[in-house]
Amino acid sequence: MNSRAPAAQTSSFAVLSVLTGAARIAAPFAVLIALWQIAAQFFPPYLFPSLVDVFWRCIEIFTHWSQFANVLATVWRILAGLAGAFVIGALLAVLMARSLAVDRFLSPILAFFQGIPALSWVVFAIIWFHGIEFRIFFIMVLTTLPAFTFQVLGALRAMSKDLTEMVMSFRPTRFKLFSTMIVPAILPDIFTAWKVNLGNASRVVVVAELVGATGGVGYELLQQQQLFDMAGALAWTLQLVFFVLLVQNAITLLETMLFSYRAVSERTL
Template identity: 80%
Template structure:
């Protein structure tokens, strides 16, 4: 008869559930801590400084359920997406031209670097002086602030493509369209998704500034209203709309990454 203590045996399913719960707990924990600290602060500070998060929650529900207010959220989202899409298309085209021609590269690189150094707020001022239409102003600001990053990121991805793989595909004499489909697009997709993730965060910050100064609707405009009313709960609720949007799109991009890059080998040893 063995004297060894009886061991608890867990099934693989239980192990997976435990691991999933642990992952979820780890990712949720920082938010829970922030929420608790804020809620604790709301007990001791005036409402206009630290409003109760319950109030903020109900303000969020008001925004979701009110057609007029939710239209402001949608307007901001559309402005972000249109600006990013515009910058991506123009930046991708520029990057292709720059990778094909040294002259274009030599000409465009300093200009884009210069653009990168111009603050978002300056573009807002330029747009207000140069253009009349609100939507075009915001589109212009969004494109100009995200264009250099998109261009340099796509350019870097095109330059980093494997010469060996390119030669291999070339040896089959592909048409331009096929070369793009079988080689270029899959090779640069990881960098494009990263560029979208990075620029999405930037764009959501810039759009608020653009709307704050030059629009009559949208999250930025609503934030200005809350500032004038000294309504912190409202300001937080409107800010959270953008945060939710960024989180949802980042989640969608991560989902695309997980599906599109399942071919990648995963090392059991982390960095």
Template identity: 30%
Template sequence: MTSVVGTVTAFLWRGWTVLVSLCLLGALWQVGHEVYGGLVLPAPMDTLAALRDLVAEGVALPAALETARDALIGFLVTAVVGVIVGAVAGLSVTVGRLLEPLVRFFLGVPAIAWVVLALIWFAGSGLAAVFTVVVTTLPVVIIGAMQGARTLDRDVVDMARVFRAPPWVRVVDLYVPHILSYVFPALATAMGLSWKLAVMAEVLGGTAGIGEGLSLARVNIDTADAMAWILLALVMLLSLEGLVMDPLRRRLEPWRTRGNGGGRS
């Protein structure tokens, strides 16, 4: 009963803080509109009206699904490959030393450079967005998994071996929980980057999706439409994080929820 009350209290507290933040953002947005005018920053209600029109015209949902497909495919590839490769590199000194220069190289290349190369290699194809997402976010997840594997308490590992714990027990109860505590922040970062990169590739490549809508809004000098597309992308990203990432984190990291105790901190 106490845990249920704590969960409800935490949910209400988070909802209240989110509402206050949205009201503050809306107020600042309206002030910016009053100062700079609608061409630079349309009013919040004008943006919502433009988004409503995009939905009514039947262009918003297909574009959002197109962008979501490219971003999610790239993100899933990054998550699977990044966690496996990073964990192996963290547990093996040799693999880690071989991989670190490559990871630093990929981290050092600007995202826009990958977009340009992807548009040359995969012109007119959704693969450009997927490729850009993977090569840009993969190093982030690999580093997270590497750090998780490297900081694993060797004394605990040795103890598990002394007590002859089966390999699958060591993996499920020892390796996975510890590595996940480092991987999930990296995955959250990769999720946000995936959307930005997919939209960027669509804007520059002229392929279907939210990026195409933004590109058309730029050509038409329609700031309200541009803000509406941005708002749509933000809503989609937050929905995915709330409906997929947060429940997955609670399921795979129950110790983190228990540690918070349903408090407000």
């Protein structure tokens, strides 16, 4: 009986901690929703529409394929652009980590690219390229490439030199070195890079679609702006918010599964 009591208390404390954390997260949103609904009572719908109307517009987007296809188009553009930027950025980071000359050559160029606004890349893409999808892919890659490169490069440089020398003393094959040492060492930073760049990419793709696309969430936002339809603008914006939160939670879940040994080691300390 005495051994069960501490376990029950620990379980109750864990549940209470989860509920307290959820309440802390939900409280600001509850206040924001209440303030918006109050404003909706005193302002016209094109300024502050009722959130009930926004909810039904979201349901309409989900249930009509012609509209939901625009959401999927934007999602595909974000993921394709991020994948392209990550692959190129990782290759550049490896080259920069292995060669000081390459690092000195590429670092100023990437820093320069990082300072170029997304809207400028949109204008450049419209002038240079004809195809809409390639334009957006180009914009997505160029705006997220510097961040991916510097983040992967930082992870490679943060690897322990002592650990590297110890592993190399066993003369592992390149594949063994990459799979057992390099990947576990840099993977946490890669997950963080994806979560950070995902939010940046969702903002960039809207700008790209506003100016240079005939479909997607950004294009639909432009249509709502022309109609002064604030409920529609909020509903389309929430589509991207839902997508970003979903993917970020999926990345976090994958990270937790791959690095579950960390939680075990922390409990044993």
